Amino acid sequence: MVALLPAGCGSAPEATTHPKATVPEGQVDPSSAGNISGRILFAGDKPSMPSIDMSSNPSCERQHRTPVKAETVVVNANGTLRNAFVRIKDGLAPAHWTPPEESVQLTQSGCIYEPHVVGIMVGQTLEILNDDPVNHNVHAESQINPAWNISEAPRDEHKFRKFPREEILFPMTCSVHPWMRSYIGVSSHPFFAVTGEDGSFTLRGVPPGTYTIEVVHEKLGRKEGKVTLPVSGVASIDFTYGSQ
Numbered sequence: 001m002v003a004l005l006p007a008g009c010g011s012a013p014e015a016t017t018h019p020k021a022t023v024p025e026g027q028v029d030p031s032s033a034g035n036i037s038g039r040i041l042f043a044g045d046k047p048s049m050p051s052i053d054m055s056s057n058p059s060c061e062r063q064h065r066t067p068v069k070a071e072t073v074v075v076n077a078n079g080t081l082r083n084a085f086v087r088i089k090d091g092l093a094p095a096h097w098t099p100p101e102e103s104v105q106l107t108q109s110g111c112i113y114e115p116h117v118v119g120i121m122v123g124q125t126l127e128i129l130n131d132d133p134v135n136h137n138v139h140a141e142s143q144i145n146p147a148w149n150i151s152e153a154p155r156d157e158h159k160f161r162k163f164p165r166e167e168i169l170f171p172m173t174c175s176v177h178p179w180m181r182s183y184i185g186v187s188s189h190p191f192f193a194v195t196g197e198d199g200s201f202t203l204r205g206v207p208p209g210t211y212t213i214e215v216v217h218e219k220l221g222r223k224e225g226k227v228t229l230p231v232s233g234v235a236s237i238d239f240t241y242g243s244q
């Protein structure tokens with residue numbers, strides 16, 4: 001009965017579901033942009049991570065020759081912190097940034113998520129793969145974005161999801177294997193990075209300005225600092241987490 005709307009009324013659903021943008025498209029002038037880089041350091045004793053007990057699922061355990069260590073806090077050989085999500089928190093002019101066409105992959109392999117921390121833009125596609133001979137269940141435990149939960153058959157076809165809101169960070173878990181855990185950072189702009197084996201980051205093609213840079217780590221929490229990027233210049237900022 002509710003479908004009996006007069007012709008011409010509500011005939012433009014696009015206009016109502018996508019309110020007119022009040023901010024311009026985000027774009028960078030390459031002639032004035034620069035890079036912000038730095039390192040995420042870890043002071044103090046390197047924590048040792050426990051081995052993951054996969055004995056409850058031999059199909060998972062069989063895929064590893066040696067036990068897999070938890071990735072809750074990973075300190076690199078050079079004393080830096082891996083898996084830290086770094087981004088511009090404040091200072092960008094209001095803009096709507098278009099996400100890249102390429103998807104970001106999250107793979108389930110050996111009953112571990114790879115990568116452990118995923119950086120993705122609002123509206124960009126997350127491509128979820130199951131390389132394992134077992135069932136998984138991917139659970140996005142987001143608070144700002146709608147949470148969802150999808151089951152994945154062994155070597156299932158790829159699944160695709162997008163996140164409509166900025167949210168940094170939230171866990172991705174598996175309802176079948178309680179040790180499986182990754183973290184997703186959804187950014188409204190392209191100026192973010194996740195630290196790897198050398199604990200460094202570079203935010204490229206940033207417009208000149210003064211910015212608040214934020215680091216978010218799943219266990220060690222958040223830190224922020226200010227940096228000023230000159231026209232066509234470079235700026236650097238380090239952050240230090242510690243055991244005390």
Ligand SMILES: [Cu+2]
Nearest residue numbers: 136174176177
């Ligand atoms: Cu699983």
